Amino acid sequence: MQREVDLGNRRDTRLLAKELARAARPGMALFLTGDLGAGKTTLTRYICEELSIKPREVTSPTFAVIHEYQGGRLPVAHVDLYRLGEGADIYELGLDEYLERGFFVIIEWAEFMAEMPGCPFIRVGLRLSPEGKRQAKIETSGDVSVDLKQLSLSEETRR
Numbered sequence: 001m002q003r004e005v006d007l008g009n010r011r012d013t014r015l016l017a018k019e020l021a022r023a024a025r026p027g028m029a030l031f032l033t034g035d036l037g038a039g040k041t042t043l044t045r046y047i048c049e050e051l052s053i054k055p056r057e058v059t060s061p062t063f064a065v066i067h068e069y070q071g072g073r074l075p076v077a078h079v080d081l082y083r084l085g086e087g088a089d090i091y092e093l094g095l096d097e098y099l100e101r102g103f104f105v106i107i108e109w110a111e112f113m114a115e116m117p118g119c120p121f122i123r124v125g126l127r128l129s130p131e132g133k134r135q136a137k138i139e140t141s142g143d144v145s146v147d148l149k150q151l152s153l154s155e156e157t158r159r
């Protein structure tokens, strides 16, 4: 599945987060890509809220690289590869172990991963245009589907 939607306001981002949280399963990865300020951490916070994790706990793990959030509908590992940069090693980080242990693994700056773990995944590319328009491109592995009916398709997809 591949779709592109407009995120006209925070409500749209929350709607997307709700559907991503609904699709989330133990052992699944969510790859987040997009520039600094595109909204990766914000989307992660909204998803965690939907999973009944205290949003206060959800902060950017830029320095720690990984934050673990327990106590929600499923355990979440929140990863930020920004500090590691190009070629970040998923095995060195133990991401495969998190997946095996049934975590939902959310990865900011997934473009820096040298290898992709072989697991069900959702990829969300976030974009903030110079005019302040936000868009999200959503792609999933064959066994995953995300309901985006309530979000409007972007012009690009409609063409």
Ligand SMILES: Nc1ncnc2c1ncn2[C@@H]1O[C@H](COP(=O)(O)OP(=O)(O)O)[C@@H](O)[C@H]1O
Binding pocket: 007, 009, 010, 013, 034, 035, 036, 037, 038, 039, 040, 041, 042, 043, 108, 134
């Ligand atoms: N969907 C959104 N609508 C409006 N503002 C947003 C949205 N997503 C993020 N922001 C704002 O943009 C800024 C950067 O967001 P952040 O989520 O930290 O981006 P990233 O993690 O991609 O660097 C924050 O001030 C945040 O409040």
Ligand SMILES: [Mg+2]
Binding pocket: 040, 041, 060, 108
């Ligand atoms: Mg961030």
